[in-house]
Amino acid sequence: MINSQLQRQLARMEELIHELNQTPESPISRQARELVQTLLEFHSAGFEEALELIHGSPNGGQALIDRLAEDPLISNLLVLYNMRPLDLEAHVRNALEKVKPRLGLHGGDVDLVEVLPDGWLGSNSRINQALR
Numbered sequence: 001m002i003n004s005q006l007q008r009q010l011a012r013m014e015e016l017i018h019e020l021n022q023t024p025e026s027p028i029s030r031q032a033r034e035l036v037q038t039l040l041e042f043h044s045a046g047f048e049e050a051l052e053l054i055h056g057s058p059n060g061g062q063a064l065i066d067r068l069a070e071d072p073l074i075s076n077l078l079v080l081y082n083m084r085p086l087d088l089e090a091h092v093r094n095a096l097e098k099v100k101p102r103l104g105l106h107g108g109d110v111d112l113v114e115v116l117p118d119g120w121l122g123s124n125s126r127i128n129q130a131l132r
Contacts, residue, residue, distance in 0.1 A: 044081040
């Protein structure tokens with residue numbers, strides 16, 4: 001689970017980006033947006049290179065990438081940079097496995113039925129059935 005400090009940092013970043021996007025157009029606001037975009041592109045290139053090096057490693061690189069993807073901080077960074085080591089279906093299945101115990105405490109359950117080509121998810125859930 002993501003710790004509270006990280007949650008605060010993520011929320012603050014979202015606030016700052018929102019405020020920057022609401023700022024009237026000026027040379028400074030354009031430079032600030034360009035700076036943020038340039039930093040994101042720089043970090044993204046670095047992460048991509050690191051993942052490629054790890055993946056190409058003869059010492060179980062994909063297993064390490066899978067472990068990194070399970071870490072809440074690293075997982076959020078990878079999503080921020082639009083790099084998901086797991087495909088959408090695997091990512092959703094992992095998330096569902098994490099919530100199943102809580103749902104079970106309340107008599108609920110959920111299973112992924114399909115991931116449609118447009119990214120929509122179909123699920124078989126006693127919760128959904130109960131809400132109908």
